[in-house]
Amino acid sequence: MKFYLSFILLCVTFFGCKKDNGSATVDYAYIGGEIINPNTKYVVLSKNETIIDTINLDGRNRFLYKIKNLSDGIYNFRHGGEYQMVLLEPQDSVLFRLNTLDFDESLVFSGKGSKKNNYLIETFLESEAEEQYIIKLCQLSAEDYQKHIDSIRDRKTEKFNQFVKKHHPSDLFKDFMQANINYSYYSSKEVYPFLHYGKNKAEILKSVPANFYDYRKDINYNDVLLSNYHNYMTFLRHSVSNLTLEKHDAHSTGKPFHRGSTCYNLDRLHLIDSLVTNEAIKNELLFKFTMYFLSKSNNEKNNEAILGSYIEKSTNEKDKDQLTRYVNSINNLKAGAKLPELTLISYNKAEQDLHSIINKPSVISFWSTMHYEHFKKSHKQLRILKEKYPELKFITINIDGYGIDKSKQILQGYNFDYSDEYLFKNPDKAIDILAMYPITKTIIVDRKGKVVNGNSNIFSISFEKEVLGLLNR
Known part of the structure; x- marks a missing residue:
């Protein structure tokens, strides 16, 4: 609360000043915020993949920035490996507060322009939760599935209409949110054949009602205004995959998809x-x-x-x-190759070569504060695996480059053991050499440090089969 009071007073100072010309067009907006548990000392502001500025945080992890010559629309702010969007229009003074350990869920806006942005974030989080529900619905027949997703769209539309009636937002916001509702609905249609339990995806696609994809004729696959928005790009990925399925089936000669x-x-x-x-x-x-x-x-x-x-x-x-x-x-990193030489730093601050710590069959996994849910889930999974397979060595490496103290603090916060926990001395180099994508990537090596599988995953259903095969050699 103290943060907001001081920030509001600061904004009043800015906005209370007399305009140079009372009739001049207001073509600027302010954005500011406070970041709890910051990963870096700056925030990157961009629009349409073009960086506007890198803004330093002050001693209390706050910032306030004026965007001159504002082009209204969706902007992105990035911090560490996370990013989120904000809709800015002339005269907005949008402030936010977030905790990097719970980035999206902790994000709250205040100030002029906050209502539309809080509504925007709320719908974003609802869409994330909705994805699991959609997966379950996809097991229904196409006709029943459509009834359910029509109901979801109608509920969203009603909620949006109530917001418009109460707050009278701009036409830009209304157009944007309507597109959000539409593309979320269209995405649900496009994923249906892929998420349906049936194995023959081409046959599932052929079984949908004739008008199931009628909306496609009105889709703009080149909408620059929405190209920076999650739901639009998600729709494009789903739609392209679905359209490819049709074309692929025409020449796949009956082979299973x-x-x-x-x-x-x-x-x-x-x-x-x-x-x-x-x-x-x-x-x-x-x-x-x-x-x-x-x-x-x-x-x-x-x-x-x-x-x-x-x-x-x-x-x-x-x-x-x-x-x-x-x-x-x-x-x-193909099977049989020798693991690359990389320097690690242990939690007692000693430098060690990666090969020097491998003295038995080993599983090497990675974590980052930029993927916080994965960090928690993977360490819990590793606890189980360590008990189940004492013959294996489980090496876990933080790839952030923020230093030992921060990663040690995070591990302590969850009572995770530091044994066989390391950092890379040069994380950028290591990420490149080990083809570190996605963060779930796991490397299995034998006791001589030769790769058994350079692209495994401790959550994969085949993981335990792989390690048992290694142990039984």
């Missing part, structure tokens, strides 16, 4: 290239799907085929370089 097949993924990259003309949106979709495929594959030939197709179609040189290095790193 597999989402990880090279042929299907090549078809998807080709469809994106032909369907999406906006360069930024196209590059984003191409990168996401290529990275997803590569992160699941250990096949060098297939990886090269997907990478080659991606490089032909993308115009983002930085992303192309990143994925080329990623593929090289994956290839260097």
Whole structure:
């Protein structure tokens, strides 16, 4: 409360000053906030993937920033590995408060423009919770499924209409929120064949009502105004995958569909290239799907085929370089390869070579404060695995680069043991060499430090089968 009172007084000082010209157009807005448990000493503000400024936090982890020559719309603020959006319009003075340990759930806005942004975050969190419900609904017939998601859309529309009636928001906000409702609904339609329990996805797709995808004729697959918004980009990914399923089925000669097949993924990259003309949106979709495929594959030939197709179609040189290095790193971690030499720092601040701590079959996993839920779940899972497989060594490495004290404090907060816990001396280099994506990536090595599986996952149903095979050698 003290924070908000002091911040409001500060804003009054800004906004209470006389305008240079009473008739001048107000083309600026203020954004400020306080970050609890900050990961870095700054916040990055951007719009449409263009960085506006890097704003330093003060001694109390707060900031206040004036955006001049405001172009109203969705802005992103990033801190550490997390980001969230804020809708800014002229004369807004939006303040927020958040805790990095519970980023989205702790985020609260105040000040002028806060009501629309609190509503926006509330709908974002509701959409996250709704995803699990949608998975269950997808097991229904297409007709019954549509009735349920129609009901969800109607409920959202009614709630939004009540908000509009009470608060009279701008046309920009109303258009944006209506698009949010629509694209959330459309996404639910697009994921249906993939989440339905039936194995023959092409047949499931053929079984839906004739008008199930009628909305597609009105979709803009190149909407720059929404390209920075989660629900729109999620819809595009689902829709592209679904449309590819139709095209892939036409030449798959009756083979069972597999989402990880090279042929299907090549078809998807080709469809994106032909369907999406906006360069930024196209590059984003191409990168996401290529990275997803590569992160699941250990096949060098297939990886090269997907990478080659991606490089032909993308115009983002930085992303192309990143994925080329990623593929090289994956290839260097194939079965039988020697684990790369990397320097670790133990929790007693001693430097050790990664190879020097491997004296028996080992499982190497990673964590980051940027993926807090994974940190908690993975350490709980590791407790179980350590008891179950004492013959294995479980090495856990923090990849943040924030230093020992912060990661030790987090481990202590959950009573997690530090034994076999380390940090990378050079995390950026290590992340690149070990192809560190996604954060669930786990590397299994034998007692000589040779890779058994460079792309495993302690939560995978095949993980225990893999380690038992290693122990029974």
